[in-house]
Amino acid sequence: MTWLLGAVVFLLGLLLSIALHEVGHYLPARRFNVKVTQWMVGIGPTAWSTRRGETEFGIKWLPFGGYIRMVGMLPPAPGTPPGRVRRWSTGPIRSLIDGARSMIAGAREAAWEEVGPRDHGRLFYQRPWWQRVIIMSGGPAMNLLLGFVFLSIALTGIGVSTAQPVIQRVVELSPAVTAGLRPGDRIIAYGNEPVRSWTGLTAMIRADAGRPVTLTVVRDGVTTTVPLTLGRNGQTGFLGVEPAYARERMNPAEVAGVVAHTGKEVAFSVVRLPDRMAGIWQAAFSDAPRQADGPIGVVGATRLGGDVAASDLPVTDRLLFLLELLGSFNIAVGVFNLIPLLPLDGGHIGAALLEGLKRGLGRLLGRRWTRPVDVAKTIPLTSAAALVLVAMAALLAYADLVNPVHFTS
Structure with missing residues (x-):
């Protein structure tokens, strides 16, 4: 039930996004006095619609897009009424050309059928x-x-809930225990390098497997330097602490x-x-x-x-x-x-x-x-x-x- 509720809520969010996309077209079209005959969310058969003035507003059954229909999207053919096509001689190339011209003329005619006096x-x-x-x-x-x-x-x-360079938990039988690190310690430096994020700290630890290092931590408001030797986890360094998390806002x-x-x-x-x-x-x-x-x-x-x-x-x-x-x-x-x-x-x-x-x-x-x-x-x-x-x-x-x-x- 939770899955279904989440899917429905998310789909409604998508439909709202589609609807507002079409609003983004509709409002300036009305502002510039372009006639809009339809504003639809979705495609396929119409599930519901209502008419307000000259525009039909509605929802289609398939939620895969939307559209507004503006009158006169295609200009008339130069010097020719919509729908008239010049006939060419036979042949495969000419047949392709005639087919393309017929398609263009048909599109013009369809577009101009809804144009009133x-x-x-x-x-x-x-x-x-x-x-x-x-x-x-x-x-x-x-x-x-x-x-x-x-x-x-x-x-x-x-x-976003982000890992902080603050110790939440110390793993048993780890280099952190041996060095005396405690939950609540904030790590502010790794050797001579300042620590600005948990990601940066872990990258430095993994690169120094088995090496002696020093950590600078703040504990109860007091800055302390802690010497220790990193452990090995395969080819990467291992300290043995888990971070605290806090929400960071942009x-x-x-x-x-x-x-x-x-x-x-x-x-x-x-x-x-x-x-x-x-x-x-x-x-x-x-x-x-x-x-x-x-x-x-x-x-x-x-x-x-x-x-x-x-x-x-x-x-x-x-x-x-x-x-x-x-x-x-x-x-x-x-x-x-x-x-x-x-x-x-x-x-x-x-x-x-x-x-x-x-x-x-x-x-x-x-x-x-x-x-x-x-x-x-x-x-x-x-x-x-x-x-x-x-x-x-x-x-x-x-x-x-x-x-x-x-x-x-």
């Missing part, structure tokens, strides 16, 4: 390029903001640094996506292990949420991990959507920026460039990219079911 002047493609950049950037920006908010609650409000600037670092890691992962998806394929259809730092979909993230909730960690730590997971997922979605490829938001942003560049160059050269960048011409490539994205999502969902990433505390 009173909608002209409110079409997306008619907005200045910078307004289109703002509209399409709103969704990814909302995800990055949510990532910052979730991580701020986790890292600033709760704080300030907003440090959280912003975590967001930037996470976004950078996601960007590098996107570059390596083909290789990573090959690993997902192997994990799904062979005995290959699933990489813990590899791609994960909605199904896998929800399972992780359930695993965290059902773990034996303290409640505060479980909440911390859930918030960090939601924050990281939002950052990943925000960065991924900025890829300059349609149908992702980055494709529309790239087209609008290209139009702005052309207009700027036109002014410098004394030429007036009025045609918008025709994204309809990319429809064949967009369709192929959409199929690839759907296939990737399906593969991730299958791998998340048969060979999921497990949470280990």
Whole structure:
């Protein structure tokens, strides 16, 4: 029951993130007077909807994304009514060209079927390029903001339980016992090196197996130097103490640094996506292990949420991990959507920026460039990219079911 509750709560968090992503598009679209006919969370058949003014708000049955429908996303063909295609001579190359042209014309016609007589002047493609950049950037920006908010609650409000260079327990028959170290001793120096963290202390201890060293500790407010000889545990040094833990909280600037670092890691992962998806394929259809730092979909993230909730960690730590997971997922979605490829938001942003560049160059050269960048011409490539994205999502969902990433505390 705890697992199910955690999975449901985490899924609701994801749905809230999707909904707010679409709000990030919806609000600037309304601000710039673009007609929005639908605001939907999820895909597939509609589970519930209601109409407010000219916009239908609803929830779909499958929680794998969302969208808003803006009127006039595609400009009309230059000099031709939507849907008219010039016929070419036969032949395999011409057949491919005709097929692509038919696809483009069909997309234009479908887009213009919902344009009414009173909608002209409110079409997306008619907005200045910078307004289109703002509209399409709103969704990814909302995800990055949510990532910052979730991580701020986790890292600033709760704080990470971190090992301190303070002795909590001394292991029996260890060098620490022989040297007279006690619980409560704070280790402030290792030889001549100051100790700032437990991680740094353990790294120095492991490198000095069997060697005589001196520790400087603070005990009851008094600084004491303790000589001792480290033990051996295989090839690594051994002292025989366990650390005390305390919660360390980050300030907003440090959280912003975590967001930037996470976004950078996601960007590098996107570059390596083909290789990573090959690993997902192997994990799904062979005995290959699933990489813990590899791609994960909605199904896998929800399972992780359930695993965290059902773990034996303290409640505060479980909440911390859930918030960090939601924050990281939002950052990943925000960065991924900025890829300059349609149908992702980055494709529309790239087209609008290209139009702005052309207009700027036109002014410098004394030429007036009025045609918008025709994204309809990319429809064949967009369709192929959409199929690839759907296939990737399906593969991730299958791998998340048969060979999921497990949470280990």
